[in-house]
Amino acid sequence: MPEIMTRAAAEALVAKALTAAGAGPEMARLTAAALVDGELVGQAGHGLSRVAQYAAFLRNGRADGAAVPQLTAPRPGAALIDAGNGLAYPALALAEAEGAARARSQGVAFIGITNSHHSGAMGLPVARLARQGLVALAFTNSPAAMPVAGGRRPLLGTNPVAAGFPRAAPHPPLVVDLALSTVARGTINGYAQRGQAIPEGWAVDAEGRPTTDAKIALTGALVPLGGTKGAALALVVELLCVALTGAAFGFEADGFFTDAGNQPRLGQARLVIDPGALAGQAAYLARIEALITAMLEDDGVRIPGQRHAAQPDTIALSDAMAHTLRDLART
């Protein structure tokens, strides 16, 4: 029997679990809100399943629970936030607020984040910015999982990209959120656990040769979407998130699949644009609706990001998850 909890109760329980592991109150609160939101929009991989992992990182030093993000902004449209090797969410919240304010005053804002960590469901921050009338793009690098074009060793993360576009009320924003690998590592893990072969084009072995063996794939690398073109896009994301911010590249960050490892020092970037600074809010809203109307003329087309429409007030926890969270909170 799943346990039904209010959102507030779930956030408080997760925050307590993170505080017990060493997170400061603000880090615990913001991380809990992000993970509950991730669970509620159906992205379990960026939801409550992360609580135990984050708690382990706080305990073993891969994340600094006492970190407080520091912002420097030598120019009005750009800013760099040092997340101080804490969990990412305090820095991400600061980036979101700074991005919105600077986009409104300057027309566009680019916020980079360094010394950061796993950054969760990236559709959430761009959807929040879009609900404020702002166009937002979000980028992060991640521990190495894909080779560059022509290479064998994984150097680049799967480097997810998200974009949020406002629509007129009552429509939720249009939200795109995708990783630049053909499929997620978690998908291949599922095939390995079931002993199934994976389709061609998903992964390569440790020598860079295509494989359909899920277990071998897990020791190799993921294939970027569209092959060399996807590898080039992932390279662009890596450079935006890391070269501009001074963070660590995917190949310098230990993975999250085991508790042990280094402080990953990942990088993130947020681009926020105010439609009022270009053709104007009214022209923008008329144009996006014209495209969406054309899209919906074909049966079978869904406007991406509908999951960001619902804002449920309650969350269903499995017995196992409720037990894990209470256990962590009691420590």
Next chain:
Amino acid sequence: MPEIMTRAAAEALVAKALTAAGAGPEMARLTAAALVDGELVGQAGHGLSRVAQYAAFLRNGRADGAAVPQLTAPRPGAALIDAGNGLAYPALALAEAEGAARARSQGVAFIGITNSHHSGAMGLPVARLARQGLVALAFTNSPAAMPVAGGRRPLLGTNPVAAGFPRAAPHPPLVVDLALSTVARGTINGYAQRGQAIPEGWAVDAEGRPTTDAKIALTGALVPLGGTKGAALALVVELLCVALTGAAFGFEADGFFTDAGNQPRLGQARLVIDPGALAGQAAYLARIEALITAMLEDDGVRIPGQRHAAQPDTIALSDAMAHTLRDLART
């Protein structure tokens, strides 16, 4: 026997051909420079082969030779340029200059272009900005060639994306330049002319069904790279270039494969970032070199954009091309 011409002589000849078709002197000069550059970096599809097509558009009214780009900038970091349905290059040149200046003062600049046209080899402007020490991204939409995810009719352009990243001298910038279709329409055209079947995954027929018949593919649509993920990325580019600028979507713009058609009113966007506004120029350069060093440890890896290293002073024209250009210039 190809004819060897200096770059200056080739530009003058192309400018004369465009002037004869009705382009104003500045439009003729900037368009000629862009097409000769496109040819010289090996992108013949954005090189001299376009001269006759552009001349036809100038003559039949699809492009206004008298257009002068108009800039409005209600905020310091963003600007909107109305290309006035001329050939795109005067507006693109203005966007490049404005993007560089505003990125230097504001840290980041976003320049949108509306009522624009075919925008040529997009690696060129980002390479020029990167040679000035600026990180630059370029986007354009294009006449519809790909369906959205789940759709059948082509709504989105192939929507190329380019990115330029500075490196320390003497290295040329790292430049990525790719369309979001699996392959270019021109590639499929080649298969059709040779009567060859195309591989699966390149194209669909007019009903959205996969096809390996190149001729049927040309009446259908291109497949986005990576399928639905690539379609989502092309949708993001379409919204950045069109919804923000008030331009026309891919499905509203007639194609360039026949002379007849409407003024395409395409949209472009330029994002320019000054590394000095984030972790700083020195940290940026150290980080990009660290990644490139790691990339080159695998045999077979090439740093993208090497074609932008060479700046030849002469250009070889086929007899047929030289004849066409002189013919157009004499009109």
